[in-house]
Every structure is written in structure tokens, then in C-alpha cells.
Amino acid sequence: MTTKETHSHVGIDVQRWEEETLNPTLQKRPERMRQFSTVSLRPIERLYTPLNVAELDYERDLGFPGEYPYTRGIYPTMYRGRLWTMRQFAGFGTAFDTNKRFKYLLEHGQTGLSVAFDLPTLMGVDADDPAAAGEVGKCGVAISSLEDMEVLFDGIPLEQVTTSMTINAPASIIFAMYLVVAEKQGADWKKISGTLQNDILKEYIAQKEWIYPPEPSMRLVVDSIVFCTRHVPRWHPISISGYHIREAGSTALQELAFTLRDGIEYVQWVIAAGLDVDEFAPQLSFFFNSHNDFFEEIAKFRAARRVWAKVMRERFGARHPQSWMCRFHTQTAGCSLTAQQPYNNVVRTALQALAAVLGGTQSLHTNSLDEALALPTEQAAQIALRTQQIIAYESGVTNTVDPLAGSYFVETLTNEMERGCWDYFDKIDAMGGMLNAIALGFPQREIHEAAYQYQQAVEAGEKIIVGVNDFVVDEEPPLPILYIDESVAEIQKERLRQLRAKRDNNRVQQTLEALKAACRGNDNTMPFIIECVRAYATLGEISSAMKEVFGDYQEPAF
Numbered sequence: 001m002t003t004k005e006t007h008s009h010v011g012i013d014v015q016r017w018e019e020e021t022l023n024p025t026l027q028k029r030p031e032r033m034r035q036f037s038t039v040s041l042r043p044i045e046r047l048y049t050p051l052n053v054a055e056l057d058y059e060r061d062l063g064f065p066g067e068y069p070y071t072r073g074i075y076p077t078m079y080r081g082r083l084w085t086m087r088q089f090a091g092f093g094t095a096f097d098t099n100k101r102f103k104y105l106l107e108h109g110q111t112g113l114s115v116a117f118d119l120p121t122l123m124g125v126d127a128d129d130p131a132a133a134g135e136v137g138k139c140g141v142a143i144s145s146l147e148d149m150e151v152l153f154d155g156i157p158l159e160q161v162t163t164s165m166t167i168n169a170p171a172s173i174i175f176a177m178y179l180v181v182a183e184k185q186g187a188d189w190k191k192i193s194g195t196l197q198n199d200i201l202k203e204y205i206a207q208k209e210w211i212y213p214p215e216p217s218m219r220l221v222v223d224s225i226v227f228c229t230r231h232v233p234r235w236h237p238i239s240i241s242g243y244h245i246r247e248a249g250s251t252a253l254q255e256l257a258f259t260l261r262d263g264i265e266y267v268q269w270v271i272a273a274g275l276d277v278d279e280f281a282p283q284l285s286f287f288f289n290s291h292n293d294f295f296e297e298i299a300k301f302r303a304a305r306r307v308w309a310k311v312m313r314e315r316f317g318a319r320h321p322q323s324w325m326c327r328f329h330t331q332t333a334g335c336s337l338t339a340q341q342p343y344n345n346v347v348r349t350a351l352q353a354l355a356a357v358l359g360g361t362q363s364l365h366t367n368s369l370d371e372a373l374a375l376p377t378e379q380a381a382q383i384a385l386r387t388q389q390i391i392a393y394e395s396g397v398t399n400t401v402d403p404l405a406g407s408y409f410v411e412t413l414t415n416e417m418e419r420g421c422w423d424y425f426d427k428i429d430a431m432g433g434m435l436n437a438i439a440l441g442f443p444q445r446e447i448h449e450a451a452y453q454y455q456q457a458v459e460a461g462e463k464i465i466v467g468v469n470d471f472v473v474d475e476e477p478p479l480p481i482l483y484i485d486e487s488v489a490e491i492q493k494e495r496l497r498q499l500r501a502k503r504d505n506n507r508v509q510q511t512l513e514a515l516k517a518a519c520r521g522n523d524n525t526m527p528f529i530i531e532c533v534r535a536y537a538t539l540g541e542i543s544s545a546m547k548e549v550f551g552d553y554q555e556p557a558f
Helices: 003-028 058-062 095-107 146-152 171-185 201-207 214-231 243-247 252-272 277-283 294-315 344-358 378-393 408-430 434-440 442-459 487-502 505-520 526-534 539-550
Strands: 113-116 163-166 194-196 238-241 284-290 328-332 363-365
Touching: 058 408, 095 113, 095 146, 095 378, 146 171, 146 487, 163 171, 171 194, 171 214, 171 526, 171 539, 194 238, 201 214, 201 243, 201 252, 201 434, 201 442, 214 238, 214 252, 214 277, 214 434, 214 526, 214 539, 238 243, 238 252, 243 252, 243 284, 252 277, 252 284, 252 294, 252 408, 252 434, 252 442, 277 284, 284 294, 284 344, 294 328, 294 344, 294 408, 328 344, 344 363, 344 378, 408 434, 408 442, 434 442, 505 526, 505 539, 526 539
Parallel strands: 113 163, 163 194, 238 284, 284 328, 328 363
Antiparallel strands: none
């Protein structure tokens, strides 16, 4: 029987099933809702059959793991060969506090570090700047100088651990600090590995932590990519991030499409800077959110690999298979966690982590149960890490590659995700690219509308959040939380005062002036930033020097 004949028979059988089996049941017992949908409000059909994937071509659309288009995974054996990197996002208080947490997590089986910086650091502001008041060490670790970075990684050999750093607008400066710490440890830059988030486009789209206007910000990103290509070859200089786009309220499709389109924009800029695409593409990495809708998330991850492989090979003409691979880190959805009944968050996180694993992630952070209230306590962080370890070692889901392949439902969702991406790419290309789309407010409005629609569904009771709009309890026992007081700010201010008193301030000024001259010209900025860091210029001093040349950014009203 041919495929066409098979589908014809299935079509007839579906019609018979609806008449003989389904309809009598519906008459006796209607379904719970008139329409079912994903957490992104994408409609879900009652039943998926071979008819839904009639156009699916195995070799073209799925292929084998480790081969183009990588739908089934970028490695032939996936987790049978090596588990994902368990990389818990951690940082609070001073560098001394976070150094202890890093060592605690490594002792309990974490396999990579991930640094959470506080808001002043994320904004390129020193801890003693008036703009930092009330925020020092509160949402991450406070890093104002090379001295802080030296403490943060004290006793942690950087050649032997991979480190992810979630930093964007001042990413070049923080990365320079990391490189100088490695240098002081005697580590070879060609041997250190890790990831710098360094994704400024999603800041303008979603997270809103910028310093400079988009064009000079893109130059800094490109400079860091070029620098790593030449001097730090095992480092991923950018992690193109959909996580924050999703946290801002986007749908799964919008997260995927805007993230990959941001990736296209970066590739275009680096090629324009003179690199061949195959020189740097293998060092690109991505960062996705894993939300509550189990199958939608798995489909998103599978579609990401397929779309990116096609983009790199067909749009940019990349020749090397390493350039076609979409490597990504995943974090479970912080925005899905609830302050109400916080122990429920352990279950949410476990399901989200399982979706990420079945989607083929290369590294994973699992959120802690108390993160809707505060930074994680040590115990909550350990439970989050244990969640990953139970999935890895007890669930059995790592025993085969892409076990959901061939599911009519999953393949249909994957195809829909891919089609949706191409549609968004066409719209953004027609606007002249992502920078112009951002200037027009296009992705911002799309996300706002999606967030509004979801909130409407929650308030109407069409989407249930357990413990929030259903299954609520009147009183809950208090949960121990980690509280960061103002003593952290005082410690950091004193450390900065002592640093400025003992360093060679003439050398600091010379390096800052050289950096400003580089910013006015066309030289790669990274070597100049590294010299500033070596002289112990602070984060705020370096970012202010660049701001003198580049200016700052005010978001227009949309």
C-alpha cells in the first residue's frame, strides 16, 4: 500500500471513528472545555494522526541524530554518550558569599558554573554609585572590579570548569575581568571554556538592561566575537537568548522566532566585520526558556535545531557541519513559579526540566522553589540540582535519542513552530532587519499582546495556575528565604575606596583614554578593555568612558 493510499484509509477511519465512537461519547459526556490550547494559547486538536504529518519527509525534516538538519539532536548518541551540563545559576551578596555557593554546588555534583550578577553590575554601575543604592548584591553577586572577580573565582581553576556569565550591556568588561583572572591563575586562554550571554538585542526587545544605543552595542558584541575567534577559541562569546523574551510574556513561537532572528542579525554583523561564517559560527550558542506546556516546549527545541541548520546552510552558505548546529542552554521558567504554595514549584520545575531534556538541551538550570520570593537558599538550590540528577540517573529518559520522534502530535507541533519562524523572519526581513524592527517596536508589541492575551485567559479561568486562581489555600506556613541586607553595600563601598587608594591611578586614566580613542576609531575594543581591567579600573569607570563616546539610550514610546 502506498503512503497516499494509507492516508486515504486513515482519513476514512477517522471519519468512521468520529461517527461511531467519538460522537456518542460526546453526547453523553462533553469535553471539559470547548477548546484546548497550549500555554501559548495555540489551539490543540483532539486527535493527531498520520494525516497531520502527511508532508513529513524523514530524511529532509528529521534525519538522524548528529546529522543535518539535527532535529533529533546535534550528537549521534546524545545523553547516552554524555549528559547535559548541570549549570545552576547562582550569585548573591559579595563575591565572597558567591564563591562559597559555587564551591558548595560543585561539591554536590554541579558540572558547570553560572554567574548571576546584581542589578548595578548588569547596568555597568559601581557599588558606590548613587544609582546602585538599595540593589547591591540583592539579585546576584556584586562585581565592581577585577578584585571582586579574583575573589569570585578564588580556588576554582578556570581551565578545569566551564563558566556561564549572564551579563549583557557591560559583557565585554566582565569578560575582560574573567580573562585577566584566568591569566593570573596561569590558565591558557585557548583552554578555558564557557559562555558569555552578551545578547544586547534581547535587551532592547525584552529585558531593558542597556547602556549604549543599539549600533555601538552591536559593535561591542561583534568585537568580542572576533576577539574570541582569534584568542579564546573554546569560549562561546554570545548566548543568543530567548529566555528573557519568554519571561517578558512572549509565546513559545515568539521566543523561538525572535531569538533565531537575533542570531541571524549577529551573523550578518560579524560577516560584515570581515570574518568568514565558518570561522565563528561554531562558537555561537543559544539560551531558551522551558515553560509549563510539556509538548510545546519539546517541539520548540526540536524546531530550533532544524531552523537554525537551514538558516546557516541555506541563508549564509556555511559549509562546515559545526556551523549548522544549534547548541543551547535551557533554564526552567522563572515566570511560571508562584509565591503561593511554593513547594508546587518543585513539580513545575521537574516537568519543565524533563521537557528540556527530551528536547535535547546541552546544559540546564533548574529554578529553585523559593525564587518567586527571593534568591535561593542553599537547601532550595540543592533540591533544584537534585531534580536534574533524578531525571538524568533515575528516569530512564536519557537511554535513547529523541524518544518522541514520530509522534504525530510532537511532529505536528514541531512543523508549526518551524513555519511560524519563517513567517516572522519574512516580516522582520521586510522591515530591514532586527535593529529596524526593534526601532519600530515590532517584537515589543508582539510580546505585549501575547502577555495581555495570556493574562486575560488566566483571569477568565481559562488557564489554571494551581494555588493562584484555583486550588488556593487561606493560610500557608512561612518559607525560609535568603535575605540580603545593606551590609553588602557597605562592604563593597569600602573595598572600592581601598582599591582606588592603592592602585596606580595615572595608569588607570591612561588606559581609559586609550579605550575612548579606540571607541572613536575602528580598532577592536577588547584589548583596550582588558588593559583597563589589568590597571584595576572599575566596571563603572570603564562603562562611563565608553558612554562618553557612544552616548546612552532612551527607549522611544511605542
